[in-house]
């Protein structure tokens with residue numbers, strides 16, 4: 001068993017207004033408390049839309065919750081005339097500890113490149129937060145059998161020039177696009193194949209200490225019914241959960257399945 005602390009991360013995507021966010025975080029805290037959740041054995045993270053972050057911060061601070069929270073994206077700019085952008089400083093001020101970048105939905109709908117994703121990860125790390133760097137292949141790539149090379153290419157392009165020490169501080173989330181929101185989960189073997197290959201690539205590029213320290217998550221229709229098997233895989237350290245993170249009970253249940 002590794003000494004990496006598992007991470008159960010709920011990406012709310014573009015769902016929930018601030019009242020619904022309030023309700024979900026309180027319900028999640030209660031469900032985790034009822035289950036006797038041990039946060040030192042599995043970190044629990046919620047990733048609301050920007051408009052809900054202040055609400056989540058208020059509840060977490062008022063109730064001294066151990067739930068962490070973060071953002072779904074960030075700007076590579078510091079401040080100024082960048083309409084619609086949100087800076088790392090704005091997020092740290094709100095107490096965010098994680099930021100997602102490179103989600104396939106942003107790559108597809110906002111044309112985000114590996115280089116931009118890498119620059120966002122750099123910015124987040126420099127601001128003292130933890131980047132969650134997403135990668136994953138489309139169905140055509142999977143069918144062509146080139147998914148491992150494709151995913152490693154995304155990661156290597158984003159992390160080009162990084163030091164081993166910095167790579168050890170990030171989280172990588174492998175999310176096969178064909179499994180996102182479709183109900184079609186990669187099998188535990190499929191997920192392990194790619195997550196294992198990511199770890200071996202980190203070993204080759206950055207050395208043993210980094211490969212053994214970097215947390216790798218699986219994402220794509222993860223839910224209470226399949227999380228146990230996914231978490232039992234040697235190179236899967238948690239999950240980036242979409243739909244199932246919008247229900248307090250199911251997400252709390254998933255956080256309880258650390259290996």
Ligand SMILES: O=C[C@H](O)COP(=O)(O)O
Pocket residue numbers: 011103175179180181182183219220221222240241242243244
């Ligand atoms: O960021 C989360 C992933 O896109 C997975 O979403 P999903 O669990 O709804 O398939």
